[in-house]
Amino acid sequence: MDRITAHYFIETPYQVAKAAMILAGEQSSGTFVETPGETPALKQRFGARIENIELLESVNQPAIPGPKLSFDKYHRALVSISWSVENFGYNLPVLISTLQGNLYEITQFTGLKLMDIDFPASYVSNFQGPRFGIKGTRNLMGVASVSPMIGTIIKPSIGMDVATTASIVKTLLEAGIDFIKDDELMGSAANSPFDQRVDAIMKVIRTHADRTGKKVMYAFNISAEVDAMQRNYDKIVEQGGTCAMVSINSVGLAAVKKICDRGELAIHGHRNGWGMLNRHPLLGIEFKAYQKIWRLAGVDQIHVNGIKNKFWEADESVVRSIASCLDPLGKGMDVLPVVSSGQWGGQAFETYQKTKTTDLLYMAGGGIMAHPAGPTGGVRAIKQAWQAAIDGWDIQRTAEKYTEFAQSVEKFGKG
Template sequence: MIIEDEVIIARYYMETPKSLEKITRNAASEQSTGLGTRSGFETGGLIETYGAKVVSVDSTEIGDLNKGIVEIAYPIKNFGPVIPMLLTTVAGNLFERAEIKNVKLLDLDIPPAYLSEFKGPKFGASGTRKILGVVDRPLLGCVIKPCVGLEPETFAQAAYEASVGGVDFIKDDELISNPAYSPIEVRTSATMEALDRAEEETGEKTLYAVNVTDEVANIMGNAESAISNGATCLMINVIVTGFSALRMLAEDQSIKVPIHCHRDMFAAFARSPAHGISSQVVSKLARLCGADH
């Protein structure tokens, strides 16, 4: 019996030369209580309480492969409101199984009770628009180029010109964070002074998202440095730093600016239509962990 409020249902696309229904049952077992072959400790009661259950299998035989969409329900009690353990459950050893030619995690159906365990974004799209005072048109954003190598003063001048030109949102490139030639505190201070000057001329605000990506132990320090020097937005490369790093940043009460997430390295597991993890899953998890955009 599946109680919807107590499970997260993962939807996958799978390809296998074997029975898709059998492969799905084995996957549900391996990603919860066992490996398909029961041990003496894997009791019926344990399986009923903690075992993942197959919800549906929609299989079509095409050539030598069985392809289709399958759904597996995973008990929330197995991982709790912990994104690393959720991902380990729904996207762990499943991807290593030799009998599965391809598998793509397409979506997660998450019940309201689980959603309530997360604080989510502080601003979102509507809050960002409110900061900018723009409600009736698309927001225009840009990235300062070249990606790396600009001294803070030159970077700030480029930001000024973009702002005067009508840009609402400026972000660091994902390739620059806190290099010796452009430390966060110096680059942020220079850029915000330039954007204040642009606002005086145009009467319009421009957000600047400072990239605070770093080793996890340094992220909060980078954020504090950026904000103390006037940053109006923060940016983090969420795939390489991890969802928990984003959550740590977003749930800190001292962070009172929007957080912009960059997707670099995402295509390594999202580009194939048949294998990997979909953008929808990544976007949902980032939202849970506090990404504003």
């Protein structure tokens, strides 16, 4: 049978090979003691296999609390372990329980992070994957491939009523925005019930589309219990919407896949809670592995943070995340990287310089909504910045040329 290989960055006070054997056993046929049913034939067929060990440095202090005893040295290594597809089949929750389950709790490790996953082509082909991805999202928005897609988030995140939100959407449409989304904090609030918000916003979007021919994509946050998500999804379809947003970490893998499998709407995957999974260098999961799992589930768009973002993530990590989204996984399995977090036009130059791609959804909340000339000026400023970045201009030349971008520099560029 085909095998799936997971690559881990580990830290252990024990011999690395022994710790790796314990991980492989614990996550397949073994346990803390030999059992009568664990025959050589069973282990041969279902046991995990150590494929490679690359020893790294040793340190004096553990990365995270672990063994009850103290040790002089903690050894770090890159370890690759494989499992037969027979162990879990095409069941993603069981796959994740295998690759990311109790292994984080094994005493022998004082650090463990899933860095990447290698899937055989035959395994990937059993999943539908993203129904829209980059090309489909562009088609739904009507944005040419030479430009990034420009989007924003409704701000304040929560608290505005339906009529006020619809009025802001109208302003953004007239400014030339490509994409708008609910904040992840907005589900069905007391003064903004989900159904009423969809009705009001889609009326504005349909009117604008009838007049201009451009149907802006709005990602309504459908995150909820599964039955409620299905009803929310139906409401968007009924009103002619094109996108639903799901907080993927909050909702869970199986629920996200069920929604993606419907295939009528593009699915915007918001990764809020990501820092809990990734922020520690020796705990959790690296984005390269993370996005592959959500691609298999069928997410069309996924957040990657942004250059000079307002959070903790380094620019180099963001660039790697964008590149991983654009790496082929399977035929038609591309996923659109969503650049966000404290973005305004000023970061467009470095983003393009470091990634050399316009296959991005470039999101600015405050960078558009808080522009000195209002949302219209904010949208124009970001489009000016991106065109200048593609043309090889720098920030100073762009500010001299465009009033709206110059206003952005004045307000957002001081720091």
